[in-house]
Amino acid sequence: MEVRRKERIDRGIKVRSEGIYCVSSPKEMLYVAGPRLLLIAGLLLLPLVLEMAPYWKRVVNIMCVYGLLAISFDFLANVVGLVCLGGAMFIGVGGYMTAIFNVYLHCPVFLAIPLAGLSGALICTVLLLPCLALRGVYFAIVTLMYPLLFTRIIEALNILGGTNGITGLDSFPNPYLENYVIIVLLLIFLFGLRRLMDEDIGLVLRGVKDNDQSVRASGINVAHLKALAVFITSFIGCLGGAYLAHLYMWAGLSLFALDFSIIPIAAVTIGGGGSMMGAVIGTFILVPLSEFLRFFGTFRIVIYCLILTGFIVFRSEGLLTYFARKYDQFERWAKI
Amino acid sequence: MSILSVENVSKTFGGLKALMSVSFSVKQGEIYGIIGPNGSGKTTLINCITGFIKPEAGKVYFRGSNIKGWPAHKIARAGIARTFQVMRPYYSLPAYKNLIIPLWSPRARAIGGWRGGGRHGDRDTVAVDILEEIGFERDSRVPYKMASTLPTGYLKRLELARCIALRPEIIFCDEVFSGLSASEVAGMVPLIEKLKMEGITLIMVEHRLKELFKVADRVMALQFGEKIAEGHYTEVIADPRVKEAYLGSEEV
Numbered sequence: 120m121e122v123r124r125k126e127r128i129d130r131g132i133k134v135r136s137e138g139i140y141c142v143s144s145p146k147e148m149l150y151v152a153g154p155r156l157l158l159i160a161g162l163l164l165l166p167l168v169l170e171m172a173p174y175w176k177r178v179v180n181i182m183c184v185y186g187l188l189a190i191s192f193d194f195l196a197n198v199v200g201l202v203c204l205g206g207a208m209f210i211g212v213g214g215y216m217t218a219i220f221n222v223y224l225h226c227p228v229f230l231a232i233p234l235a236g237l238s239g240a241l242i243c244t245v246l247l248l249p250c251l252a253l254r255g256v257y258f259a260i261v262t263l264m265y266p267l268l269f270t271r272i273i274e275a276l277n278i279l280g281g282t283n284g285i286t287g288l289d290s291f292p293n294p295y296l297e298n299y300v301i302i303v304l305l306l307i308f309l310f311g312l313r314r315l316m317d318e319d320i321g322l323v324l325r326g327v328k329d330n331d332q333s334v335r336a337s338g339i340n341v342a343h344l345k346a347l348a349v350f351i352t353s354f355i356g357c358l359g360g361a362y363l364a365h366l367y368m369w370a371g372l373s374l375f376a377l378d379f380s381i382i383p384i385a386a387v388t389i390g391g392g393g394s395m396m397g398a399v400i401g402t403f404i405l406v407p408l409s410e411f412l413r414f415f416g417t418f419r420i421v422i423y424c425l426i427l428t429g430f431i432v433f434r435s436e437g438l439l440t441y442f443a444r445k446y447d448q449f450e451r452w453a454k455i
Numbered sequence: 456m457s458i459l460s461v462e463n464v465s466k467t468f469g470g471l472k473a474l475m476s477v478s479f480s481v482k483q484g485e486i487y488g489i490i491g492p493n494g495s496g497k498t499t500l501i502n503c504i505t506g507f508i509k510p511e512a513g514k515v516y517f518r519g520s521n522i523k524g525w526p527a528h529k530i531a532r533a534g535i536a537r538t539f540q541v542m543r544p545y546y547s548l549p550a551y552k553n554l555i556i557p558l559w560s561p562r563a564r565a566i567g568g569w570r571g572g573g574r575h576g577d578r579d580t581v582a583v584d585i586l587e588e589i590g591f592e593r594d595s596r597v598p599y600k601m602a603s604t605l606p607t608g609y610l611k612r613l614e615l616a617r618c619i620a621l622r623p624e625i626i627f628c629d630e631v632f633s634g635l636s637a638s639e640v641a642g643m644v645p646l647i648e649k650l651k652m653e654g655i656t657l658i659m660v661e662h663r664l665k666e667l668f669k670v671a672d673r674v675m676a677l678q679f680g681e682k683i684a685e686g687h688y689t690e691v692i693a694d695p696r697v698k699e700a701y702l703g704s705e706e707v
Contacts, residue, residue, distance in 0.1 A: 319559045319578060322548065326556045329545040336505070336539070337557040337621055338531035 126453040127444075154446065158399070159306060166298035175410075176298060180366060182406040183301040184210075187308060187359040189383040189390075189398035191352040194312050197392040198321070199348040200328030202255060204380040205243065205262035209356025210363060211269055211375035212239040217361035218285040218370035228289045232361040239357030244350045251345045266375040273372060284371025288364055301362050305399070308355050312395050315351075324348060382406070389430045391437020400439055458483040458656050459535075459625060464503055464513035464523075466496075466680075473499045474680040476513070481625075486647065486657045488667045488688070491677035492700055497660040498540055500677070501627045505537045506530040517625075532562045536618035537627040540660075542610045546603040550591065550613055553602055554582035557620035566622045582620070589616040590642060608639045615646070625656045632663040640666050664692075676700065 169175045188206045195203045217235035220226040226234060250261040273279055280286070291297040315321045324344060326334045331341045364370040382405060383398070390401030408426065412419040434441055460480035466473045474496045481487045489497050503510040506527035515523045522530055531537075536557075545553050557563055558578045587593040589612045597605070602613065611631050618626045628647075632640050640663065647670050650657060661667040668674070668688040676684040676697045684694040691697055 319555050322552055322555045323559050325547060326545045329547050330543045332507070332539065333543045333545065333617065334556060335507075335527040336531055336537050337617065338528050338560040338562045339556070340526075340528045 122455045123452045124455055125450055127448045127450050129448050155310075158396075162302050162306060163299075165302070166295065173294075176294070178407060178410050180298060180301050181363075182402055183305045184359040184363050185379075185382055185386065185406050186305045186399050186402045187301075187355050188379060189386040189402045190305075190309055190312060190395045191355040192383040193387045193392050193395050193398040195348060195352045196387070198316060198328060199324050199345060200254075201251075201345065201348070202259045203262045203349075203352065204259045204384070205247070205265060205353070206356060206379040206381075206383050207266035207375045207377060208246075208262065208269065208380075209239070209243060209353050210360035210379045211266055212242055212353075213357030213360025214364035214370040214374040215279055215285070216242075216357065217364050218279070218288055221288050221365070222285055228291060228365055231289075232358060232365065235361035236354050236358040239360065240350050240354035243353035243357065244346060247349050247353075248346060251342055251349070263380060266377075266380070270372050270375045280371070282372060284369055284373075286369050288368045288370065290365060290368050297366065301359075304358060304362070309395055309399055312351075316395075385427060389427070389434075389438060391439040391441075394439060397437050397439035400442075401437075404438075456483060457481060458518060459504075459658075460516045461500075461504060462514045462516070464500070464510045464515065466499055466503055466508065466510050472680050474503065474510070477677070477680070477682050478513075479675050479682065479685060481656055481658060483624075483656055484651065484654050485672045486651055486659065486670050488671035488674040489658065489660045489677060490662075490664060490667065490674060490691075494679075495677040495700070496680040497677055498629055499680075501537060501629055501658075501660060504530075505535055505627060531621065531623075532560070534562070534622075534624035535627070536621045536623035536625070538611075538614040538618055538629050538631055540629040540633075542607075542614050544602040544605075544610055544613050544617075546601070548602060549599050550602055550605060550609070551579065551582040551586055551598045553613055554585055554616055554620045555579070557617050558582060560621060563620060563622055585616050585620055586613075589613075589619065589646060591616075607634050608636075611635060611639075611643070612646075619650070623655065625658065626650065628657060628659040628661075630660055630662060632661055632666050644670060664688075 165179055166176055169179065188209070191209070192203060192206060195201045213235050216239045217231045220231040220234050221228065246265060247262065250258055253261065274282055291300065316325070323334065323339060327341055327344055327348075334341050334344075360374060364374065383402070386401030386405050387398045388401070389404060390397030390399065392398070405427075409419075409423060412422055415422055430438070457480035460478075462478050463476045464474055464478070465476050477496075477500060479487075489500065491497050499508070502508040504515055506522070506525050506529070509524055513523065514521050517530075517533060517535060522533065522535075525533075544550075545556065548555075555578050558581060583593060583598050586598045591598045591609065591612065597609065602610070605613065611634070615626070615628070615631060632643060635643065644666065647657060647659075651670075659667060659671065671688060673686060674688045674691045675682055676691050676694070678696070678700040683696040683700065684691045
C-alpha cells in the first residue's frame with residue numbers, strides 16, 4: 120500500500136525564515152497588510168452596511184466593547200501571564216466613574232469617558248496591587264471577587280443610586296458617533312497593543328510570563344511591570360465600561376455582571392490567544408451568535424454551549440491560528 | 456580591596472541549617488570558586504547574596520554598602536548578575552531577543568555604550584554582538600532560533616550572555632559547566648578567562664573541579680552549610696576535611 124503524508128509548505132514570502140523577512144514588492148506588502156486592511160475596512164464599513172438594521176448596529180457596539188475586554192484579557196493573560204477575570208470590575212468601575220463625572224460633576228460626554236478611563240484604571244490598579252504577587256488561579260479568584268464586592272457595597276450602603284443605579288447620563292450626539300467612537304477605540308487599542316508587544320518593553324513583559332526570576336536577575340522590578348500591565352488593561356476595560364454607560368444612559372449594578380468576565384475568555388479560547396487578533400475574531404463570532412440565537416428562545420443557551428464546545432473540540436488551537444496557517448502555508452499529500 | 460565581602464551569613468529552612476555563619480571576601484577581578492558536595496549550601500549562598508532568598512543573619516557588603524535584604528532586582532541593578540543552575544532562558548523568545556530584556560534594564564541603559572545597548576532597534580545588534588562573543592556563530596541561524604530549540608551547550612552560554620548584557624561587576628555562575636561535554640567545557644574556559652581580563656569578578660559554583668581549578672584564583676569549600684577550607688586549590692584539596700567531605704571518612 121502506498122504510504123502518504125501531508126506536507127505543509129510555506130506560501131509566498133513566509134518561507135522558513137522563522138518570521139524574519141524583508142518586504143520588498145507591493146504584492147508582498149499586500150500579502151502582509153491584506154488581512155489587517157480587511158479587518159479595518161470591514162469594521163469601519165459595518166455601521167454603513169447595517170444602516171437598515173438599527174438593532175444590529177447596537178449589537179456591533181456591544182460586540183466592540185466585548186472586543187476591548189477580550190484584547191485586554193488576552194494581553195494580560197497571554198503576554199504578561201496574569202489570568203484576570205476582572206472584566207466585570209473594569210466595566211463597572213468605568214461605568215460608575217463616567218456617571219459620577221457626567222451626572223454629578225457635569226462633564227461633557229467626551230471628557231467624562233477619558234476621565235473615567237484614567238481614574239477607573241487607577242482605582243482598579245490600586246485594588247489589584249496587593250494581589251500582584253499571586254499567580255495563576257489565585258489571581259483569577261481575587262479579580263473575580265471584586266465585582267461582587269462592589270455590588271454588595273453599593274447595595275448595602277445605598278450609595279451611587281443604590282440598586283436603581285445612576286440615571287440621566289448624556290447620550291452620544293448622533294448614532295454614527297455612537298458607532299464610530301467604539302470602533303475606532305477598538306482598532307486603536309488592538310493595533311496599539313500589538314505594537315507594544317513588538318517593542319522592547321513588550322518583550323520584557325513576555326519575559327515576565329516566561330520566567331520572572333530571570334527578569335528580576337536582570338535588574339528589572341517585576342512588580343512595577345505587572346502594575347503597568349494591569350493599568351493598561353484596566354484602562355482599556357474602563358473605557359469600554361464608560362462607553363457602555365453612556366450607550367445605556369445609565370450606570371447600574373448590571374455593569375458588574377459576570378458576562379463581562381466570562382465572554383472575553385471564551386472569545387480568546389475560540390479565537391486563539393497571544394496575538395489580540397484572535398480575541399477580536401472570537402468576540403466577532405460569539406457576540407453576534409448569542410444575539411442570533413435569541414430566535415430559539417429558551418434553547419438559546421443549549422445551542423450556544425454546543426457551538427462553543429464544538430469550537431473548542433474541533434479547533435482547539437484557536438481560529439486565528441488555523442486561518443493563519445491556511446493563509447501562510449498550503450498542504451499537499453506527498454509520497455513517503 | 457575586596458569588592459564583595461560576606462560576613463557570617465546564616466540561613467535555615469525549618470530545622471535545616473542551610474548556611475551557618477559563612478564568611479568570605481572576593482577581590483576585584485578575581486575568579487573565586489565555591490565547591491562542596493550536594494546539599495552543602497552553595498546555591499543557597501548565591502541566592503542569599505543575590506537577594507533571591509533573605510538570609511536570617513549576617514552582612515553582605517558590595518563596594519562598601521550592605522546589600523543584605525535588598526530585593527533581587529535592586530542587587531542586580533547595583534551590578535551583581537547571576538546565572539541559574541536550572542537554566543532559565545525565555546523559552547518563547549528567539550535567542551537574541553533573550554538579551555533584549557537585560558539590555559532594556561535600567562542598569563544597561565544607564566551604562567549604554569557598546570554593551571549597554573542604545574535605543575530601540577540598536578539593542579538587537581548589540582544582542583547579536585554579545586551572542587557572537589559568547590560563541591554563537593553570527594552568520595548562522597543559531598542566534599535567531601527559538602530558545603526552546605537550542606541544545607544545552609548554547610543555553611548555558613545564553614545564561615552567561617544574559618549576565619554579560621547587564622554589564623555587571625560581579626557574575627555568579629551557578630554550575631555553568633555541568634551538563635556540558637568535555638569539548639564544550641574547553642570552549643567555555645577561554646570565555647571565562649576573557650571575562651576576567653575585562654575586569655569582571657566571577658564567583659563560580661562548580662562540581663567539575665578539574666575545569667574549575669584551571670581558572671579559579673581561590674577556592675572555598677562548603678559542607679553542611681559551613682566553610683571548611685579556603686585558599687589556592689592545591690591547599691583546599693589537600694585539606695583533610697575537604698577530602699572527608701568528598702570521599703567520606705574512614706570509620707575505625
